Amino acid sequence: xxxxxxxxxxxxxxxxxxxxxxxxxxxxxxxxxxxxxxxxxxxxxxxxxxxxxxxxxxxxxxxxxxxxxxxxxxxxxxxxxxxxxxxxxxxxxxxxxxxxxxxxxxxxxxxxxxxxxxxxxxxxxxxxxxxxxxxxxxxxxxxxxxxxxxxxxxxxxxxxxxxxxxxxxxxxxxxxxxxxxxxxxxxxxxxxxxx
Amino acid sequence: xxxxxxxxxxxxxxxxxxxxxxxxxxxxxxxxxxxxxxxxxxxxxxxxxxxxxxxxxxxxxxxxxxxxxxxxxxxxxxxxxxxxxxxxxxxxxxxxxxxxxxxxxxxxxxxxxxxxxxxxxxxxxxxxxxxxxxxxxxxxxxxxxxxxxxxxxxxxxxxxxxxxxxxxxxxxxxxxxxxxxxxxxxxxxxxxxxx
Numbered sequence: 001x002x003x004x005x006x007x008x009x010x011x012x013x014x015x016x017x018x019x020x021x022x023x024x025x026x027x028x029x030x031x032x033x034x035x036x037x038x039x040x041x042x043x044x045x046x047x048x049x050x051x052x053x054x055x056x057x058x059x060x061x062x063x064x065x066x067x068x069x070x071x072x073x074x075x076x077x078x079x080x081x082x083x084x085x086x087x088x089x090x091x092x093x094x095x096x097x098x099x100x101x102x103x104x105x106x107x108x109x110x111x112x113x114x115x116x117x118x119x120x121x122x123x124x125x126x127x128x129x130x131x132x133x134x135x136x137x138x139x140x141x142x143x144x145x146x147x148x149x150x151x152x153x154x155x156x157x158x159x160x161x162x163x164x165x166x167x168x169x170x171x172x173x174x175x176x177x178x179x180x181x182x183x184x185x186x187x188x189x190x191x192x193x194x195x
Numbered sequence: 196x197x198x199x200x201x202x203x204x205x206x207x208x209x210x211x212x213x214x215x216x217x218x219x220x221x222x223x224x225x226x227x228x229x230x231x232x233x234x235x236x237x238x239x240x241x242x243x244x245x246x247x248x249x250x251x252x253x254x255x256x257x258x259x260x261x262x263x264x265x266x267x268x269x270x271x272x273x274x275x276x277x278x279x280x281x282x283x284x285x286x287x288x289x290x291x292x293x294x295x296x297x298x299x300x301x302x303x304x305x306x307x308x309x310x311x312x313x314x315x316x317x318x319x320x321x322x323x324x325x326x327x328x329x330x331x332x333x334x335x336x337x338x339x340x341x342x343x344x345x346x347x348x349x350x351x352x353x354x355x356x357x358x359x360x361x362x363x364x365x366x367x368x369x370x371x372x373x374x375x376x377x378x379x380x381x382x383x384x385x386x387x388x389x390x
Contacts, residue, residue, distance in 0.1 A: 188383025
């Protein structure tokens with residue numbers, strides 16, 4: 001029995017295989033969704049990854065599971081971006097930059113923003129670790145803007161994120177319109193007329 | 196030949212029949228969409244109206260055509276509501292009331308707001324007469340709030356409507372959340388920090 005043939009080594013090989021398939025499925029999903037939108041054929045995703053549809057469903061029982069897994073990578077990047085922005089001098093600029101990045105990242109393919117918004121419903125399912133990391137890092141950025149007097153107290157960051165997500169969802173392929181709507185939401189349709 | 200049997204009378208009868216079918220299809224569509232969402236089976240709509248699927252497609256070649264026809268009735272009501280609000284004393288309250296009504300009206304069934312938003316894309320198809328009427332009446336309300344100093348100059352009403360539509364689309368079945376997000380968009384995430 002060589003060292004490659006012990007039960008431990010075989011289990012390790014299986015796990016490596018599972019990880020590799022998962023990574024391939026995610027790469028193929030991103031590519032397929034960027035071409036055909038979030039409603040793209042899952043068979044096409046499996047084909048792109050070079051695995052059977054059964055393997056896809058073992059990794060991702062539902063389309064939303066696959067979308068959430070793709071989004072997890074995006075949320076990790078956004079969490080890192082928020083942490084980087086914490087050390088920039090202007091809290092208002094930092095928050096706006098991050099919200100613009102958020103909108104741009106969650107509109108990489110049609111239907112992506114709508115999928116991200118599932119985590120922001122009032123009766124949302126348990127959010128993922130990546131989502132919570134992004135939410136926490138973004139919230140710190142928002143709290144800093146609140147302390148600086150740039151953002152109103154008493155507003156929940158979840159609502160800020162939800163408003164940005166709403167803009168993302170309706171402007172998917174129109175980055176210019178997204179920027180305009182974000183500016184409007186930032187300055188307010190009726191500033192100073194709180195109600 | 197009786198008066199009911201002239202070519203003119205026959206044509207009139209056919210037109211009445213066409214109008215009746217159209218009205219039945221719209222009523223059945225509203226009911227079916229409220230139950231199953233905007234993606235509901237069009238066969239179920241035709242069945243509900245007591246007509247064949249061919250008749251449905253003659254009236255509404257695509258699902259979006261059917262949705263637009265349903266929305267036209269909503270837009271007419273919203274145009275009337277905006278005109279009524281023009282004579283109320285507080286321009287800011289009037290605008291907020293109308294935006295709240297807009298959100299509530301375009302979320303009567305899942306997928307309705309997303310469908311309404313098609314008319315607000317930067318590269319939008321030719322908007323319907325009803326849409327233009329609503330846009331014009333809402334714009335007058337917004338212009339009055341601008342003149343009163345309640346809303347910023349230089350903002351397009353289309354963007355205001357689009358922001359409200361975005362909120363509607365992500366909060367479809369959550370009126371409380373819709374109200375919170377509309378208030379946030381009204382007062383601004385970062386009021387006074389125009390950019």
